[in-house]
Amino acid sequence: MSEWIEVVELTQIPVLGSRVIKTQEMDIAVFRGSDDQVYAIRDACPHKNGPLSQGIMHGTSVTCPLHNWKIDLNSGEALGPDEGCANVFPARVEKGRVYLQLKPAEAVA
Amino acid sequence: MKEKLVLIGNGMAGIRTLEELFKLEEVDKYEITVFGDEPHPNYNRIMLSPVLAGEKTIDDIILNSREWYAENDITLHTGDPVVKIDRIACQVKSISGKSVAYDRLLIATGSNPFIIPVPGADLDGVIGFRDIKDVDAMLEAASNYKKAVVIGGGLLGLEAANGLMKNGMDVTVVHLMDILMERQLDKSAAGLLKESLEQKGMQFLMEAQTAAILGDERVTGVKFADGSEVEADLVVMAVGVRPNIELAQKAGIYCERGIVVNDTMQTFDPKIYSVGECVQHRDQCYGLVAPLFEQAKVCANHLAHLGYGRYEGSVTSTKLKVTGIDLFSAGEFTEEEGDEILVMQDPAQGVYKKLVIRDNQIKGAVMYGDTMDGTWYFQLLREGTDISGFRSTIFFGQHDLGDAGHGDEARIANLSDDAEICGCNGVCKGDIVNAITTKGLFTLEDVRIHTKASASCGSCTGLVESILASTVGEGYSAAPSKKPMCSCTEHSHDEVIEAIQKEALKSMRQLFDYLNWKTPDGCASCRPALNYYLLARWPEEYQDDAQSRFINERAHGNIQKDGTYSVVPRMFGGLCTPKDLRAIADVCDKFDVPEMKVTGGQRIDLFGVKKEDLPPMWKDLSDAGFVSGHAYGKAMRTVKTCAGKTWCRFGTQNSTGLGVKLEELTWGSWMPHKFKLAVSGCPRNCAEATIKDFGVVCVDSGYELHIGGNGGIKVRVTDLLCRVETEEEVLEYCGAFTQLYREEAHYLERTAPWVERVGLNHIKQCILDDEAGRKALNERFKIGQQYAQIDPWKARADGAHTNEFTPIELAV
Numbered sequence: 001m002s003e004w005i006e007v008v009e010l011t012q013i014p015v016l017g018s019r020v021i022k023t024q025e026m027d028i029a030v031f032r033g034s035d036d037q038v039y040a041i042r043d044a045c046p047h048k049n050g051p052l053s054q055g056i057m058h059g060t061s062v063t064c065p066l067h068n069w070k071i072d073l074n075s076g077e078a079l080g081p082d083e084g085c086a087n088v089f090p091a092r093v094e095k096g097r098v099y100l101q102l103k104p105a106e107a108v109a
Numbered sequence: 110m111k112e113k114l115v116l117i118g119n120g121m122a123g124i125r126t127l128e129e130l131f132k133l134e135e136v137d138k139y140e141i142t143v144f145g146d147e148p149h150p151n152y153n154r155i156m157l158s159p160v161l162a163g164e165k166t167i168d169d170i171i172l173n174s175r176e177w178y179a180e181n182d183i184t185l186h187t188g189d190p191v192v193k194i195d196r197i198a199c200q201v202k203s204i205s206g207k208s209v210a211y212d213r214l215l216i217a218t219g220s221n222p223f224i225i226p227v228p229g230a231d232l233d234g235v236i237g238f239r240d241i242k243d244v245d246a247m248l249e250a251a252s253n254y255k256k257a258v259v260i261g262g263g264l265l266g267l268e269a270a271n272g273l274m275k276n277g278m279d280v281t282v283v284h285l286m287d288i289l290m291e292r293q294l295d296k297s298a299a300g301l302l303k304e305s306l307e308q309k310g311m312q313f314l315m316e317a318q319t320a321a322i323l324g325d326e327r328v329t330g331v332k333f334a335d336g337s338e339v340e341a342d343l344v345v346m347a348v349g350v351r352p353n354i355e356l357a358q359k360a361g362i363y364c365e366r367g368i369v370v371n372d373t374m375q376t377f378d379p380k381i382y383s384v385g386e387c388v389q390h391r392d393q394c395y396g397l398v399a400p401l402f403e404q405a406k407v408c409a410n411h412l413a414h415l416g417y418g419r420y421e422g423s424v425t426s427t428k429l430k431v432t433g434i435d436l437f438s439a440g441e442f443t444e445e446e447g448d449e450i451l452v453m454q455d456p457a458q459g460v461y462k463k464l465v466i467r468d469n470q471i472k473g474a475v476m477y478g479d480t481m482d483g484t485w486y487f488q489l490l491r492e493g494t495d496i497s498g499f500r501s502t503i504f505f506g507q508h509d510l511g512d513a514g515h516g517d518e519a520r521i522a523n524l525s526d527d528a529e530i531c532g533c534n535g536v537c538k539g540d541i542v543n544a545i546t547t548k549g550l551f552t553l554e555d556v557r558i559h560t561k562a563s564a565s566c567g568s569c570t571g572l573v574e575s576i577l578a579s580t581v582g583e584g585y586s587a588a589p590s591k592k593p594m595c596s597c598t599e600h601s602h603d604e605v606i607e608a609i610q611k612e613a614l615k616s617m618r619q620l621f622d623y624l625n626w627k628t629p630d631g632c633a634s635c636r637p638a639l640n641y642y643l644l645a646r647w648p649e650e651y652q653d654d655a656q657s658r659f660i661n662e663r664a665h666g667n668i669q670k671d672g673t674y675s676v677v678p679r680m681f682g683g684l685c686t687p688k689d690l691r692a693i694a695d696v697c698d699k700f701d702v703p704e705m706k707v708t709g710g711q712r713i714d715l716f717g718v719k720k721e722d723l724p725p726m727w728k729d730l731s732d733a734g735f736v737s738g739h740a741y742g743k744a745m746r747t748v749k750t751c752a753g754k755t756w757c758r759f760g761t762q763n764s765t766g767l768g769v770k771l772e773e774l775t776w777g778s779w780m781p782h783k784f785k786l787a788v789s790g791c792p793r794n795c796a797e798a799t800i801k802d803f804g805v806v807c808v809d810s811g812y813e814l815h816i817g818g819n820g821g822i823k824v825r826v827t828d829l830l831c832r833v834e835t836e837e838e839v840l841e842y843c844g845a846f847t848q849l850y851r852e853e854a855h856y857l858e859r860t861a862p863w864v865e866r867v868g869l870n871h872i873k874q875c876i877l878d879d880e881a882g883r884k885a886l887n888e889r890f891k892i893g894q895q896y897a898q899i900d901p902w903k904a905r906a907d908g909a910h911t912n913e914f915t916p917i918e919l920a921v
Contacts, residue, residue, distance in 0.1 A: 008917050016630060016656040020916040027916070034630050051672045054660040056633040063633030065660040065668055068564075070633075081559050102921060 002103035010036065010096050018053045018062075023102065028089060029053030030098060031073055033060060039073035040091040040100050046071070046084025111140045112212040114412065115201055117191045117356065119145025121154055122385025122401040123217030124173055129409030131181065138413065141183045142209050144201070147240055148188040150175050153549065154240070155398055155581065161244050161272030165546075172549040194360035196378055213380055213412060216357055216368060220350035220386040220396065225260065229322030235344045238269045247345065251276035254342030258282075258331050260319055262289040264427060266347035267302075270311055273345070281312045281339055283319060283331065285348075293427045293438035297454070298461050298477040305434055305459065314339065352387045352394055367394045372419045374408040384408045390420065397425045402551065417599065417625065426474075426487045437483035440473035440490050441465055448472065453504045462504060469497045482506040484574040495868040498828075530572050533565035538576060545580045553577060566822055595634040597627050602855040605639070609646050617643065617654060631657075638856035641743065644779055645851050648893040655910065661741035663913065665901050666723055669716065674723060676715045677740035678730050679776060682750045682768035682788075683711035692733030700726050709820075710747035710785065712738055724914050728906035736900040739777065743857070745784045745847075748772040749797065753790035753807075762807035764790035767836055771805075774840055775847060777897040778890075781854040781863075784847070785819075799827045802850075802860040803843055808832075812839050816846055816872065817864030825861040828869050831877055844887035845876050851890070 013019050013032040020043060021028040027043035029052050039060070043053045050066030061072050061079060070079040076088040087104040116123045127141065145151075149171070156170040178185040186203060193202040200210040222237025224230050234254075236246050250257070251273060259270040262284030270280045282289075288299035303313060318334040322344055330340045352367035363369050363377040367389030374382050374390075384404040386396055395401060400423035410418030426439030442465055444450055449466040460478035464471055464486065470493050474486040485506065489496060496503060524530075526539030544550060544559045553574055557564040563573040593599050600608070605624065614620045617639055621631070631639065636657035643651045655663050666674035678693060693713055697705060703717040718726060727737075739746060750768035754760030768788040775786065787798040788805040797820075798804030804815040804827055811834040818827035830846070833839055849872065854863040864872060876883050905914070 005919065005921065007919065012912055014656055014912065019912065021919055022916045023919045023921055048670070051668075054664070054668060054672075056636060056659065057656070058630050058632045058636065059628055066670065068633065 002101045004092070004099040004101055006097050007100050008098050010038070010093050010098055013038070013098070016057045018057065020051075020053045021100070027051075027053070028100070028102075029062075030091060030100070031057050031062060033057070036093065038091045038093055038098050040089040041071070041073055041076055042087040042089075042104075044086060045069055046076075046078055046086050047082070052086065112138060113210055114139035114141045114213045114215065115209055115211040116141065116143045116215045116217060117194075117201065118217035118219055118385065118387075119143050119147070119151055119185070119187065120217060120219050120385065121151065121172070121398060122219070122405055123215060124151040125402055125405035126215060126217070126384055126408045126412070127181075127183070129406045130412055133409060133413045133415065139213070141181075143178070143183055143185050144189055144191045144203055145185070145187045146190040147242070149241060150178065150185070150187065152241070153581075157238070157241070157244050158268035158272055160241075161247060161269065162275045163272075167241060169546060191356060194356060194362075194381075196360055196362075196381075199380065211380070213382065215408070215412070216362075216376070216381060216383040216387060217385040218353040218356060218387045221353050222346060223349045223351050224346050225319055225348060227319055227321050229324060229328065230346075232322055232324045232328045233326055234324070234328040234342060235322055235346065238265055238345055238347050239350070243345075247273060247343065248276065250343040251278050255279055256281075256340050257343040257345065258339060258341040259345045259347055260331070261347035261349070262286070262313070262315075263292065263347065263349070264290060266345070267306070269345050269347050271306075271309075273343070274309065274311060278343070279312075280310075281314060281341075282306075283314045283317050283333075283339075285316065285318055287316050289313075290436075290438075293442070293475070294436075294477075295442050295463060295475055297452075298436070298438075298463070298475045301456075301459060301461055301477045302434065302436060350386065350396055352389065354387055357383070357387070365389055372407075372421060373411045373416075374404055374420060375411070382408050382412065391422050393422060395423065395425065397427070398551070399423060400425060424491055426483070435476075435478055435480040437476040437480035438474065439483070439487045440471070442473040442475045451500075451503070464503065466496070466500075469495050469500075471496060481575065484578055485571060492866075494866065495870065498865065498869045530576065531560075531562040531565070531569045534561040536560050536562040541573060541576050542580050545577060550577075551581060594638060595632055597631050597635050598624060600624055602638070606642055606646075606853075609642055615643065615647050615650055616652070617657065633659075637662075637743075641779060641781065641856050645893070648896045655913070662743070664720060664723065665727075665737055665741060665905065666718065666720075667741045671717075673717045673719055675740075676718050676723070676726060676730075677708065677712050677738035678735035679738040679747075679772075680712055680735075681772045681776075682748055682765050684765060684769060689733070689735070692730070692735070696726055696729050696733075699729065708740070708747075710740075711749050712740065712747055714740070721914055721916060724905045724911070727902035731900065731903040731906050735902075736776070737902040742779065743782050744780050745775040745778045745786070747785060748775075749785070749787040749801070751788070751790050751795035753788075757790055759793060760790035760807070761809045762790055762812065764788040764796065764805075764807055767805065767807075767812075767839060768796075770836065770840060771843055774844060774894070777899070778847065778851070778894060779897060780847075780851060781856050782859045784850070784860070786843075800824060801827065803846060805839055810834070812836075814839065814842055814846075817860045817869075819859055819861045821859075828864060830873065841883065841887050842876060844890040845883040846872070846886075848886040848890035848893075849875055851893075852886075 007021055015032055015034055018029045018031045028040050029043040031039045043051050045052055045064040047069045050064040052062050052064055054065045055062040060074055061070050063070050069082050072079055076086040078084045090101040092099050151173040153170040153172050159165040189203045189205050191201045192204050200208050202208050222239045236243050257273045257278040257280045259266045260283045262282050270282050274280045288296050289303055320334045321332045322328055323330040323332055328341055328344050330338050332338045354364045354368050357368045358364050368376055368383045368387050369389050370376055370383050374384055376383050385401050403423055404420050407418040407420040444465055451464040453462045463475045465473035471490045476483050524538050528538045530536055530538050541560055541562050548559055550556050563570045592601055594602055637659055640654050640657035660668050666676050700722050702715045706714045708714050748768040748771045750765045753764035771786055784802045786803045787796040787801045789796040789798045790807050798806050799815050800818040800820050806813040811832055813832050814830045815827035816830045819825050850860055
């Protein structure tokens with residue numbers, strides 16, 4: 001089990017928006033839903049590596065800004081007839097702070 | 110406990126209703142049982158003609174496999190028709206003795222071919238043309254016999270005749286009237302059709318009334334009222350269909366010609382719904398697929414207890430599925446008093462087009478030989494578009510207008526499979542046809558989702574619609590006249606704009622609640638539109654929602670394919686000083702800008718800027734006196750100017766000076782789409798003002814104002830709005846026109862298609878004829894500008910929205 005890392009205060013992420021977390025390995029986008037749930041996903045669309053962090057979030061998915069692929073933030077899977085999957089990471093909120101695990105969650109089949 | 114839903118009729122309308130229900134995520138609401146008369150799962154009945162003609166197989170036309178029923182937990186009983194509905198016990202009984210209870214019942218029993226009640230109609234070899242069984246019977250007859258008679262020269266009869274002919278039979282079509290397809294065609298088009306079918310070898314007996322079918326066991330001939338006879342080994346009756354209402358009638362459900370339903374597809378028994386060809390709605394029975402699908406959608410809405418869908422009837426169009434023959438008809442084609450008729454005829458080319466016009470709107474269209482623009486005319490008809498602006502060129506087709514189409518290459522039937530249709534996404538004709546047939550697609554929206562064709566710039570929409578129409582024939586479900594904004598709502602753009610105004614909706618949440626949005630917070634398509642509508646209507650009160658803006662507008666720069674941004678400082682009227690250029694050069698040095706370019710709009714574009722560098726870069730630009738150029742937004746972009754009379758020996762007015770004034774007036778304004786202006790100092794028009802959204806061409810006596818042009822995918826030249834004498838008038842008319850566009854156009858609709866949609870006359874009425882209205886529009890524009898002309902770059906350089914631009918660095 002990989003450890004939980006505190007990354008940011010929840011209030012520093014806009015509702016239905018995201019922040020970019022830069023790690024040594026990659027960029028991760030952390031989204032905040034309208035119900036204050038948080039989601040962490042690798043900041044690269046499975047289609048052409050578009051920065052998902054810059055997309056519009058709705059419900060529990062985000063639309064990539066480059067070519068409008070819709071990605072499910074729970075699974076990382078592309079929705080609709082598009083096929084592809086981006087890594088997602090476990091994320092949670094505790095006492096107003098957002099924590100991440102940097103080991104990708106098991107892909108949901 | 111789940112409620113029980115029973116569907117009688119395993120055909121296209123009934124199953125489509127279930128699919129629509131599943132789309133509403135109401136899968137778990139019902140335990141579903143389906144009874145079907147035929148032994149097959151749901152198949153595409155309108156594709157029977159190509160199957161008969163040997164162009165497709167039965168497997169090709171299956172729409173829902175048995176696995177589909179299993180996956181959706183539907184109990185399917187094929188080859189087991191329901192024989193009784195017990196409305197008191199709320200259960201149905203099938204021929205094999207199965208009894209199933211229902212909470213809701215859906216009757217979709219379709220229609221039966223009408224068999225003319227003449228002696229011999231029950232002989233062997235006399236059939237209708239309705240299902241796979243009939244096709245099998247025809248194919249079998251074709252391999253054993255030679256002579257076929259098809260009674261009925263309508264759509265179905267001609268398709269049957271064509272199929273039989275392809276299978277090697279000698280075919281005679283018998284028709285009661287003197288013209289073929291009299292419900293869809295006028296005399297001229299029907300004449301052309303008959304001629305080309307005769308060339309293919311089809312024979313006709315017109316104005317022939319069938320008196321008897323001859324034969325002992327199997328049919329041997331047909332006898333007519335005038336005593337003449339014709340030999341036949343097979344007789345296909347294709348004289349129309351009758352709604353199949355026997356079962357409903359026996360159960361005491363109120364029927365006339367069909368099962369009578371209201372606008373929610375409910376019968377007189379509130380637990381029982383009905384859709385499809387068995388239905389009579391507002392006195393109409395429909396036999397084409399497009400209306401049935403609209404009914405299915407409404408019915409599903411009510412089965413899901415949503416309760417707001419309304420079916421209000423359909424306008425239908427027809428295309429004949431006989432390879433090599435192009436025929437299209439829609440709406441009314443026989444003129445009433447006061448109608449005007451436009452006809453284009455070229456007998457040598459076999460082309461005939463007729464439009465019926467009433468009050469400047471298309472009421473009907475008949476086309477033969479060249480049906481390329483059928484879908485366009487049909488769209489104009491359904492939307493009630495005022496055609497007065499392009500009436501003189503309407504026969505040249507849509508590609509002669511501005512916003513769509515690729516011209517003459519668009520002869521769909523002649524295109525090879527590898528012809529590229531959608532240039533944006535690289536989709537070929539073959540891909541589209543393949544997706545339509547294998548995935549059972551019927552709508553433009555479906556094709557877009559599955560193939561991406563026409564899903565980007567949309568310029569090939571007309572082509573894709575034509576491919577769709579020619580591939581699925583009359584099954585093509587043209588978008589209903591009322592187009593919902595997106596899949597989050599049933600409401601159209603116009604309805605949303607009206608509700609924002611009438612109900613004083615001033616926040617996204619209010620709007621979602623009041624209009625029953627289906628998704629909790631919209632989608633990437635509707636949120637930017639709603640944010641714009643609210644902002645345009647309530648500039649003083651509405652709080653702009655950054656998260657509902659596309660990233661370019663949120664970050665105030667254009668996102669590039671590598672995730673960096675481009676920056677375009679505003680240079681009013683394209684004028685600049687050495688100091689300005691030095692400041693830009695210094696900024697580029699400081700932030701390592703890898704590439705600079707002069708844009709088409711006479712500004713300087715700085716590429717490859719990292720997002721986190723944007724605010725400090727803007728600070729330097731702001732200190733040097735620059736504001737945002739809004740090159741990234743659905744907004745007023747630039748005013749392009751020529752040198753003008755200060756320098757140019759031809760110049761008639763100060764075009765650069767006027768350009769600066771126009772840009773000072775309009776900069777910062779959010780728009781439905783990008784909006785460009787230009788001022789040319791003389792009619793040589795060096796600033797290309799006649800392909801701008803608002804263009805000014807200076808003349809010696811004043812200024813010509815031009816509107817509704819664009820370069821882009823399909824160039825559209827502006828319409829001349831008027832001539833004015835002073836710069837003050839130019840500014841007033843510009844403000845008024847801009848505001849009219851901001852208030853009336855749909856989001857993502859540029860002025861060119863908007864002007865075509867509402868008509869130049871409408872714009873002239875609002876801007877020229879109504880002086881008070883013009884001044885009020887201009888006033889409203891100026892009020893909005895007080896809030897819009899706060900430079901977003903300076904605000905962010907001074908610390909607004911820092912989170913947007915600041916990544917979080919982790920040491921791991």
